[in-house]
Amino acid sequence: AVLAHNALLREQQGLHTTVEQRQKDFQHQSKELESCIHLLVQTGASIYSRDVKSNKTVLHYTVQDGNISLLRYFLELNAFKSKDFLNNKAHGNTALHMAAALHRDKNQKEIIQLLLDHGADPSIRNLDNDQPIHMAPSGKAGDQIRHLLKKGRVASAFVSCRRNARS
Structure with a gap:
């Protein structure tokens, strides 16, 4: 269902000159898939299940296609439950x-x-030893992404220090 919803959104984004009725049809289909x-x-x-072949969760599939509405939904379902889900x-x-x-x-x-x-x-490294900050694009857009990730790394370190101080 997540993959079908992502495919529908990709198809909709690819049709910049679409007619109003086609947009309504896509919105209707999108709502039906979200309801599903x-x-x-x-x-x-x-939401914690993994694809057997790729090891991806719904979170990976949702993020890889930039599906913001499903991302919000899955994050709300996971609220304060599992950092593992995110990482x-x-x-x-x-x-x-x-x-x-x-x-x-x-x-x-x-x-x-x-x-x-x-x-x-943001400090987790992948198999190539890269952190998310290393994946950001070059240029001005990448600078904004790197800034977000640096702020996130500082916040993450602060929360970790506070937890350790309480222990």
Whole structure:
């Protein structure tokens, strides 16, 4: 259901000169697929499941296609439950790595900020020993992404220090 919703959004984004009726059709289909995802979760489907071949979770699939509405939904479902959900790796990359690599995606900054706000760890390294900050594009857009990730790393270190001080 997540993959179908992502495909629909990609198709919609590819049609910049679409007619109004086509837009309405896409919006209707998108809402139906989102409802299907909500229903699946409500009836017991786990957002923590992984794809057997790729080891990706719904979070990875959602982020890789810049699907902001489903990302918000999955993050709300996971609220304060599992940092592992946010920091799981698929082929070595966390969802934050994938978000940092979303070059030219209009939702990239918002996705990164949402992940950081919910506890994604910007210091985790992938199989190539890269942190998410290393995945950011070059240029001005990349500078903004790197700034977000640096702020996130400082905040993450601060929270970690506070936790250790209480222990």
